[in-house]
Amino acid sequence: MAPGSEIDPQEAKEKILGYCLRKGALAAGVADIDVIERIAPEGHRPSDLWPRARSIIALGVGGQTQGAWSIPARAMSYFGSTETRAYTIAYGCAFFIENTYGRRAIYCPPDMDPEAGPRTPFQSLKLHAEIAGIGARSLAGDILLHPEFGYMYFASVFTELELPPDRPMEDNPCPTPSCVDLFRRSGQTPCMKFCPVQCLSGDIDEDGRQSEMRYDMAACAEMTQQYETLPDLFEAAIGSGDEGEREDLLFGPDNKMLWYKMSVGSGGLLAQCFECMRVCPIATQAPMADPIRRRNARAADSR
Numbered sequence: 001m002a003p004g005s006e007i008d009p010q011e012a013k014e015k016i017l018g019y020c021l022r023k024g025a026l027a028a029g030v031a032d033i034d035v036i037e038r039i040a041p042e043g044h045r046p047s048d049l050w051p052r053a054r055s056i057i058a059l060g061v062g063g064q065t066q067g068a069w070s071i072p073a074r075a076m077s078y079f080g081s082t083e084t085r086a087y088t089i090a091y092g093c094a095f096f097i098e099n100t101y102g103r104r105a106i107y108c109p110p111d112m113d114p115e116a117g118p119r120t121p122f123q124s125l126k127l128h129a130e131i132a133g134i135g136a137r138s139l140a141g142d143i144l145l146h147p148e149f150g151y152m153y154f155a156s157v158f159t160e161l162e163l164p165p166d167r168p169m170e171d172n173p174c175p176t177p178s179c180v181d182l183f184r185r186s187g188q189t190p191c192m193k194f195c196p197v198q199c200l201s202g203d204i205d206e207d208g209r210q211s212e213m214r215y216d217m218a219a220c221a222e223m224t225q226q227y228e229t230l231p232d233l234f235e236a237a238i239g240s241g242d243e244g245e246r247e248d249l250l251f252g253p254d255n256k257m258l259w260y261k262m263s264v265g266s267g268g269l270l271a272q273c274f275e276c277m278r279v280c281p282i283a284t285q286a287p288m289a290d291p292i293r294r295r296n297a298r299a300a301d302s303r
């Protein structure tokens with residue numbers, strides 16, 4: 001686009017979202033930045049990070065392959081996450097916007113805010129994606145789910161371009177009728193029942209909709225966010241007066257595995273344990289939840 005020429009916001013939005021989809025996103029949308037400003041807590045609003053932001057582009061990439069869901073948790077925790085693909089597309093999208101429209105854009109950091117500790121991100125990518133209409137909060141700790149694509153990983157881009165926003169999804173696919181049925185019989189949905197640390201609970205109303213979601217974040221994090229295990233191991237080793245115990249702590253299999261995961265950069269240190277999603281009918285059985293289902297959908301469309 002030539003410098004100085006007028007930008008059509010709708011056309012720009014279609015091109016930018018089209019870029020994300022071409023690069024591998026399954027879904028992309030524009031979040032209403034005024035809504036995010038109202039909902040996000042102080043210090044974590046878009047304006048706190050970048051006051052120039054006028055639009056937020058949210059995109060989602062697919063979760064793991066169909067085959068991956070059937071391997072044991074101890075293996076899946078190494079490679080189950082596909083989030084870095086989402087970040088790559090978001091990086092590219094920020095460059096695409098500046099290169100095409102001559103307007104500033106930034107890849108929104110998915111990282112933790114160093115001033116707020118290891119559990120508080122700069123921005124909630126989940127909130128961006130939810131308000132952009134590419135996912136709805138589930139009973140599994142608010143993990144966003146999509147009726148067609150199931151379980152995705154999200155990334156965001158901020159730009160000073162003003163783009164027409166999308167709306168959040170009108171219907172939440174969670175819980176499914178089979179989840180409601182199990183809940184009526186046992187008091188738990190599949191994700192609640194199979195969480196190894198029982199950190200999920202909640203309630204479903206008479207119409208089969210979520211009425212309450214409870215999530216014990218600390219219990220889930222202890223199970224899944226192993227980066228906090230490293231300082232614990234060091235603290236125990238430093239504090240131990242017994243040489244043998246210290247050696248066991250520093251050279252034991254737990255510590256070695258953590259360093260291995262970090263050195264291969266698998267993202268496994270930050271991964272969830274996946275058991276809530278392994279049993280979720282939306283995550284594993286949505287019509288386009290994995291590459292085989294998407295391939296079959298493409299084949300059916302071309303008939």
Ligand code: SF4
Binds near residue numbers: 275
């Ligand atoms: S990631 Fe694991 S520990 Fe956390 S809610 Fe899901 S099943 Fe439970």
Ligand code: SF4
Binds near residue numbers: 139
């Ligand atoms: S198993 Fe999936 S669809 Fe069912 S209640 Fe849990 S998150 Fe929702």
